[in-house]
Amino acid sequence: MTSVDTATIFDIQRFSIHDGPGIRTTVFFKGCTMNCRWCQNPESIRPGKEMAVYVDRCIGCGMCGHVCPTGAIPADRPGRIDWRICDSCGLCAETCPAEALVLVGRTITADDLLDDCLADRSFYNVSGGGVTLSGGEPVMQSDFLRGFLPLLREEHVSVLLETAGNYAYSKIDALLPMLDHIYYDFKLPGPEEYRTMTGGDRELILENLAALKKGTVPVTVRMPVLPGINTAPEQIARIGRTLRSIGIHEMQLLPYNPFWESKLPRLQTEKRPLMLSDKNIDYRHIADALEQIGIAAQFPARHPGTQDAL
Numbered sequence: 001m002t003s004v005d006t007a008t009i010f011d012i013q014r015f016s017i018h019d020g021p022g023i024r025t026t027v028f029f030k031g032c033t034m035n036c037r038w039c040q041n042p043e044s045i046r047p048g049k050e051m052a053v054y055v056d057r058c059i060g061c062g063m064c065g066h067v068c069p070t071g072a073i074p075a076d077r078p079g080r081i082d083w084r085i086c087d088s089c090g091l092c093a094e095t096c097p098a099e100a101l102v103l104v105g106r107t108i109t110a111d112d113l114l115d116d117c118l119a120d121r122s123f124y125n126v127s128g129g130g131v132t133l134s135g136g137e138p139v140m141q142s143d144f145l146r147g148f149l150p151l152l153r154e155e156h157v158s159v160l161l162e163t164a165g166n167y168a169y170s171k172i173d174a175l176l177p178m179l180d181h182i183y184y185d186f187k188l189p190g191p192e193e194y195r196t197m198t199g200g201d202r203e204l205i206l207e208n209l210a211a212l213k214k215g216t217v218p219v220t221v222r223m224p225v226l227p228g229i230n231t232a233p234e235q236i237a238r239i240g241r242t243l244r245s246i247g248i249h250e251m252q253l254l255p256y257n258p259f260w261e262s263k264l265p266r267l268q269t270e271k272r273p274l275m276l277s278d279k280n281i282d283y284r285h286i287a288d289a290l291e292q293i294g295i296a297a298q299f300p301a302r303h304p305g306t307q308d309a310l
Ligand code: SF4
Pocket: 051, 067, 068, 069, 070, 071, 072, 073, 081, 085, 086, 087, 088, 089, 090, 091, 092, 093
């Protein structure tokens, strides 16, 4: 395996206080090995660049159709992309005077990403912060990270990885010497739920978590609270017992954030809103149920790893 010099990311969020300790720079990597029905960043799933369309911003000038090299924007439908033809070149986004078309994703070199991260080093130093790798699934770009993370190490910048664990262990194993903390998501009670709701392999995810727990990098397990999907008492108990069986004694509960649903109409996606509401969720009740199994649960103020730019 050789490292690669560039990554595809879709955002860099500075001054983040929700993605680990202190003040952090969160880098959102594009591409994921799963496709969770409730994904907070649906624009992260595809590995390559893609277009997003804000129909309400379009002023109908037709300039996008003039520059499109593939004919994906017909003259009689300005601002409407035929996804079957679009190759995500981004020319229309560059031309649009109303910012109705946005190219999601960009290629960045390791040196440029390092410069972006080091711009906030003084904030890391005073707050105990650092860089958070988020996504998407950052480990999908492990060939890039194997070249990039040593650069952060040389600069003594702390690195936290947010991951869902659905990949061969060798992908993350190579990164461990350069990580200071891992946030690891465990989402659902059974393999069938995992497969149908996320496309992920529960057994693989669990095996990887168990292996990471035996290592030296601290691992914080997190569970997104999904009302009606993983909140029934028997589901909570099953998740708790599973985690307890591999030596997990504490975890974080992530509050459900429906913000992602507003992104869907802007993307080429088959995803549908889940219409979940956490209004009736008793987080204390869930935490108490986990505590009875021997797991102390905390819940942060909002869902980390959420990119707000789209
Ligand atoms: S991204 Fe490129 S191919 Fe796609 S609609 Fe815009 S100009 Fe055409």
